[in-house]
Amino acid sequence: MITALLHALGYPSNTDEDVSSRLRQWSGREDLLALLTTAGQQILGVVALAVIPYFERPGSWGRVVALVVDSRVWRSPAPADAPAPTPSTGRPDTPTGAANQPTSSRT
Template sequence: MAIRIRPVDRHDTARLVVLLDQLGYPTDDADVHERLTYWLHDQASVLLGADDAGELIGVAALHVCPILERTGRFGRVVALVVDDRYRGQGVGRSLLTEVERRARAAGCIMMEVTSSVHRDAAHRFYAGLGYEDTVDRSRRFIKPLPPAGESPRR
């Protein structure tokens, strides 16, 4: 298997639908097409794909954020998924290695990734690549925002 890491583009829409479903986020072509509209033009973000003979078999989404309290930026892996037929063959490692390379080139001094509590295999994967679980030192708080012009619901 000769994996090539390359940018994701609109031709990958159908495969992205499959991969996002495998990650646990069912979607459709129209929604992925809309998301690609902002992802592909965001200067602080990159979508990388793992390609096997023209088939997208994995994707990694990186967003680079400036840090105010320290000098530098941090890279956030927003999504990482490998087609279940290819897991355990080094595809995720290849994607993450390229994401980290690009993050360093963008001035990142650290990486961040979040993973649902039930994804034990993913946790072992990240730990094996040097990522530290910091749940005992920090928390993640999320607040949904209503669309612009709508009042918040309480």
């Protein structure tokens, strides 16, 4: 299903094997993260994030390298059991540190 979502982003040449290979490359890396949103066994969306260290100062910043949601659920209400949004600093240029650590985490 991730392959179908990538096709929706405009990358029709991706195969299931391509996506599986890239997910294996990302697996276990602390600087790369792929998150899925699901309903049962159905993947509804994916976001891929890369953590990049600053050169000019301490800390890191994050870059969203892919974000796609299945078009069938774009305007659907959130499920009743969906987790509440996590507050953020609202400042994407803030270096990482204790002040902007997530208030909760899921594994």
